[in-house]
Amino acid sequence: MKRYRYYMLIILMLIVFLPAWKNMERDSYNDRFSDNSVINFKLRSYIGQTGNEYSKDKIIVKLESNLDSYDRKKIFAETGFKKVEKLFDDYYIYENNERTDNIEDIIRKIRDIPGVKEVEPDYIAYLQTTPHDPYLKYQYYLANFGQTLTIDGKNITVKKDSDIKAKGAWDYSRGSSDLIIAVVDSGVDYSHPDLRDKLLEGYNFVVGNPYAIDDNGHGTEMAGIIGATTDNRLGISGICWDCKILPVKVLDADGKGRYSAIALGIRYAVDHGAKIINLSLGGYNPSFILEDAVKYAFNKGVAVIASVGDDKKKSILYPAAYTSYVLAVAASNYSDQRTTYSNYGPEVSVAAPGTYILTTTLQGKYAYVTGTSPATAIVSGIAGLILSLKNNISPSDLYKVIMYAADDVNEKTCPGTDIYFGYGRADAKKAVSPIELK
Numbered sequence: 001m002k003r004y005r006y007y008m009l010i011i012l013m014l015i016v017f018l019p020a021w022k023n024m025e026r027d028s029y030n031d032r033f034s035d036n037s038v039i040n041f042k043l044r045s046y047i048g049q050t051g052n053e054y055s056k057d058k059i060i061v062k063l064e065s066n067l068d069s070y071d072r073k074k075i076f077a078e079t080g081f082k083k084v085e086k087l088f089d090d091y092y093i094y095e096n097n098e099r100t101d102n103i104e105d106i107i108r109k110i111r112d113i114p115g116v117k118e119v120e121p122d123y124i125a126y127l128q129t130t131p132h133d134p135y136l137k138y139q140y141y142l143a144n145f146g147q148t149l150t151i152d153g154k155n156i157t158v159k160k161d162s163d164i165k166a167k168g169a170w171d172y173s174r175g176s177s178d179l180i181i182a183v184v185d186s187g188v189d190y191s192h193p194d195l196r197d198k199l200l201e202g203y204n205f206v207v208g209n210p211y212a213i214d215d216n217g218h219g220t221e222m223a224g225i226i227g228a229t230t231d232n233r234l235g236i237s238g239i240c241w242d243c244k245i246l247p248v249k250v251l252d253a254d255g256k257g258r259y260s261a262i263a264l265g266i267r268y269a270v271d272h273g274a275k276i277i278n279l280s281l282g283g284y285n286p287s288f289i290l291e292d293a294v295k296y297a298f299n300k301g302v303a304v305i306a307s308v309g310d311d312k313k314k315s316i317l318y319p320a321a322y323t324s325y326v327l328a329v330a331a332s333n334y335s336d337q338r339t340t341y342s343n344y345g346p347e348v349s350v351a352a353p354g355t356y357i358l359t360t361t362l363q364g365k366y367a368y369v370t371g372t373s374p375a376t377a378i379v380s381g382i383a384g385l386i387l388s389l390k391n392n393i394s395p396s397d398l399y400k401v402i403m404y405a406a407d408d409v410n411e412k413t414c415p416g417t418d419i420y421f422g423y424g425r426a427d428a429k430k431a432v433s434p435i436e437l438k
Contacts, residue, residue: 053256053283054121056099059107060260060289062118063090075115079106088267091289093122093260118288123259125251125283125317139236140334141353141378142166149334149356162336162409164352164378166239168429169385174230175240176388181226181276181380182269184262185219187212187249192220194228194235194360195245202247203268205261212247216255217362219247221369222280224360225377226384235366236358239381239428243388246274251281259283263293266304270297275387278380279306279326280373282317290319298325303387303395305329305380307372309343314419316347323347327383327399331355331375332425336409342372344419349399350406351421352378382428389432405431 059081063072076084081094100106103121110119140147146160180200190199190213202212214220223245228238250265251257262281269277277297294304305327306320320328331342331354338344339355354375361367379402386401387393393401406424408415417423 053124054103054285055124055258056101056103057096058122058258058260059094059103059110060087060118060120060122060287061092061094061110061116062288063092064115064117065090067115071115075113078113079110087260087264087289090117091260091263091292120287120289121285123283123285123287125257125259125262125281126255139358141357142237142239143168156334158334159336162332162334162353162425164239164382164425165427165429166237169382169432170241171433172429173385173389173432175227175242175384176391177242177244179240179243179276179384179388179391180246180272180274181240181243181278181384182246182248182265182272182274183219183223183226183278183377184248184250184265184269185222185278185280186216186251186253186255187214187219188223188245188247189214189217189220189360189362189364190247192224192360192362192364194232194238195220195223197229198227198238198243198245199223200244200246202249203265204249205264205268206249206252206257212249214247214249214362215253216251217367218251218255218280218373219249221359221361221367222278222373222377223247224366225357225374226278226381228360236360239378240384240388243384246272257281259285259287259290263289266293266297270300270302274302275391276303276305276380276383278377279304279319280371280376282307282309282320284309284315284317286318286321291322291325294319294322294325298395301394303327303383303398305376305383307376308345308348310341310371310373311343312341313343314345316343316345321347323349325395327379327402328422329372329376329379330421331372332409332421336425338410338420341370342375342420346419348419348422350379350403350423350426351375352382352426354378379426382426382431385428385432401431402426 083095085093140158144163149156227240230237230241248265250261309317328349330348330351331339332351333339333355352375357374403423408424
């Protein structure tokens with residue numbers, strides 16, 4: 001199995017990257033991994049938030065495309081809802097003035113109305129991470145030497161090389177200012193000194209204005225992992241040094257977001273130039289509007305990278321479960337092993353470090369976060385390094401490069417592809433460096 005994957009990686013990368021590899025100026029950057037410093041921080045856990053929740057006053061309706069405006073208005077009148085808002089194409093939000101507990105009964109009745117193609121609740125998705133107290137400077141997930149973390153007074157030694165080999169990858173790619181990575185999340189802190197030079201103007205689908213300001217912290221944390229300003233002698237190193245971040249706010253201050261807002265956010269990101277969409281969020285309910293949104297991105301040549309969830313279930317969150325269009329990311333820990341929280345299943349494409357990930361957070365600060373959310377952001381950063389070398393490869397080929405380059409770190413217990421790590425723990429250096437043929 002490993003030999004097959006190695007040959008497949010050689011063939012794929014020769015096809016994809018051979019025209020793009022060139023000599024890069026290897027100027028020095030601030031090396032933050034040169035000593036055995038002890039990292040101290042405390043742990044606060046919020047893992048396991050995801051539930052089976054939906055809006056009690058809204059439903060999503062998809063009408064047949066051949067209906068005229070009169071028929072569409074007639075259908076809305078038949079439903080008894082008070083307000084209607086067009087989302088895109090044939091999708092609408094029907095809204096009542098009051099919340100109700102019998103949405104499912106209403107949906108069953110509406111589904112039988114001629115001209116209605118699909119109808120579903122407006123499900124709620126949740127962020128997938130655990131914030132921790134901020135500070136201190138080492139990011140073992142980029143490159144590590146077996147340093148020690150001190151958590152609530154307990155020393156934990158990180159396994160050497162349980163990282164994505166970012167320092168080696170940076171010899172070949174540091175990103176491109178032409179590449180846009182959308183963080184579809186809770187917004188971003190535009191004033192953060194390690195992010196403000198990397199951010200584009202985005203949009204807020206929670207309240208409907210162009211100010212994608214983060215009032216939760218989660219989006220700022222994901223943005224920092226992907227693309228915090230690097231080699232500026234300040235704070236942390238982002239994975240994709242030169243990429244731009246497009247903040248799209250779809251989660252509120254509590255970390256919750258309606259599927260309809262997420263779908264709009266995905267389409268907005270595609271239509272505003274993003275080549276990668278990071279979705280460190282999800283819900284357990286399948287949804288035609290969510291599937292259509294990630295399919296729209298995929299068909300437009302935009303990669304969608306999503307977290308599998310933090311409930312230690314053999315069940316993958318949506319939209320990560322839509323693996324025809326999405327790269328599904330699980331989390332590994334600082335010992336290159338399974339975590340105590342990451343969901344698993346045959347849909348898992350790849351894993352990345354997700355435990356104690358240092359990143360940016362609100363008010364110009366830094367924090368350690370844990371979950372499949374930061375793992376997903378790490379993979380989005382790696383995707384940015386790859387696309388900066390070869391910006392015209394398809395999402396499918398991008399996913400294959402990431403998967404075939406992954407290290408099978410759990411091969412002793414689960415050789416080959418498996419339900420916990422997929423193809424393995426992501427390896428940025430192997431994904432972007434030329435392959436030496438012997």
